[in-house]
Amino acid sequence: MEHAYRFSVAPMLDCTDRHFRLLMRQVSRRCLLTSEMVVARALHHIRAELSSTRAAEAQARLERLLGFDPQEHPLALQLGGDDPALLAEAVRLGADWGYDEINLNVGCPSEKVQQGRFGACLMAEPERVARCVEAMTAATSLPVTVKHRIGIDQLDSYDHLLHFVDTVAAGGARRFAVHARKAWLEGLDPKQNRTIPPLRWDLVHRLKAERPQLLIELNGGLEDPATCQSQLAHVDGVMVGRAAYAHPLLWSGVDAAFFHDASHEPARASSVVRGLIPHAESWRAGGGRLWAIARHLVHVVEGVPGARHWRNDLTQAAGQRQAGPEVLEAAALQLEERGL
Numbered sequence: 017m018e019h020a021y022r023f024s025v026a027p028m029l030d031c032t033d034r035h036f037r038l039l040m041r042q043v044s045r046r047c048l049l050t051s052e053m054v055v056a057r058a059l060h061h062i063r064a065e066l067s068s069t070r071a072a073e074a075q076a077r078l079e080r081l082l083g084f085d086p087q088e089h090p091l092a093l094q095l096g097g098d099d100p101a102l103l104a105e106a107v108r109l110g111a112d113w114g115y116d117e118i119n120l121n122v123g124c125p126s127e128k129v130q131q132g133r134f135g136a137c138l139m140a141e142p143e144r145v146a147r148c149v150e151a152m153t154a155a156t157s158l159p160v161t162v163k164h165r166i167g168i169d170q171l172d173s174y175d176h177l178l179h180f181v182d183t184v185a186a187g188g189a190r191r192f193a194v195h196a197r198k199a200w201l202e203g204l205d206p207k208q209n210r211t212i213p214p215l216r217w218d219l220v221h222r223l224k225a226e227r228p229q230l231l232i233e234l235n236g237g238l239e240d241p242a243t244c245q246s247q248l249a250h251v252d253g254v255m256v257g258r259a260a261y262a263h264p265l266l267w268s269g270v271d272a273a274f275f276h277d278a279s280h281e282p283a284r285a286s287s288v289v290r291g292l293i294p295h296a297e298s299w300r301a302g303g304g305r306l307w308a309i310a311r312h313l314v315h316v317v318e319g320v321p322g323a324r325h326w327r328n329d330l331t332q333a334a335g336q337r338q339a340g341p342e343v344l345e346a347a348a349l350q351l352e353e354r355g356l
């Protein structure tokens with residue numbers, strides 16, 4: 017658990033749901049996983065419904081937003097919001113639910129999030145973020161961490177970044193995961209904001225050098241384990257998003273390399289698929305579709321002859337409404353027969 021942030025998987029809406037997180041847990045037992053962003057205000061509304069006639073429905077929605085498998089630990093809940101009271105309420109809920117850490121999103125530039133006045137636009141309001149973090153830390157003994165950008169729009173100087181981090185650290189933030197790109201809130205969409213503004217790892221290195229007492233994680237554009245490893249000379253941890261989602265098995269050496277834990281065999285495609293079968297059984301028993309799990313699995317086989325064929329078979333079989341764990345069993349067998 018300790019220092020799990022040395023290697024973490026970034027929060028990604030539509031990607032880091034409970035199924036993908038369990039998939040990544042087959043790949044690394046030690047890394048820190050993070051939920052998709054959950055909006056604090058949404059949790060507040062759902063909680064209010066718990067004492068109404070729609071309580072059962074509200075409980076099911078909470079389960080959908082917050083539910084996870086115990087195997088997913090260590091696991092952070094990422095929250096979106098700008099209201100200290102609502103965030104504190106969401107923190108208490110997350111802590112009761114059993115999360116290990118609470119992370120505040122100050123990096124998302126989507127229009128929807130901006131309309132709610134949270135996400136990356138909060139980089140313009142360090143004092144408000146500090147008040148949010150204060151309220152969040154007062155509500156729990158769990159670490160409260162912040163994920164943010166190096167700047168937004170015209171507020172993109174290193175001095176502003178330092179001022180932001182100092183102010184929020186004074187509010188009690190335990191760690192900063194820095195996406196080493198600024199975000200243009202007007203003019204670029206979220207996808208462009210993950211590619212067009214240049215990566216400035218150097219600014220994150222400087223931040224760590226000038227604030228050695230703070231825990232700083234580097235995020236953005238990290239594409240392979242060797243690069244991540246070399247970054248640990250400059251920062252306390254690395255956070256990987258798209259490269260983990262698109263190439264999960266690339267990271268099968270993470271436990272040995274980042275956590276000095278060689279107690280288990282590096283994951284293979286077949287072991288990942290097989291490892292998800294118990295989850296698929298309980299998910300199906302609860303009425304869920306197999307596709308919700310299988311859609312993430314298409315990335316575990318790549319770069320070998322027949323990969324496309326395997327993916328097509330899986331997609332077709334798992335896409336059927338009645339598909340169950342036997343589809344994963346067959347997919348795992350195919351891989352085992354080929355030594356994958």
Ligand SMILES: Cc1cc2nc3c(=O)[nH]c(=O)nc-3n(C[C@H](O)[C@H](O)[C@H](O)COP(=O)(O)O)c2cc1C
Pocket residue numbers: 026027028029030031052053094121122123124163195210235236237238255256257258259
């Ligand atoms: C599909 C997608 C969804 C994302 N959703 C979130 C999110 O919910 N919260 C957040 O803080 N960042 C989100 N991000 C940003 C990532 O966490 C990360 O900061 C970004 O992708 C840069 O890291 P990478 O280059 O390793 O992917 C998302 C990124 C992607 C690609």
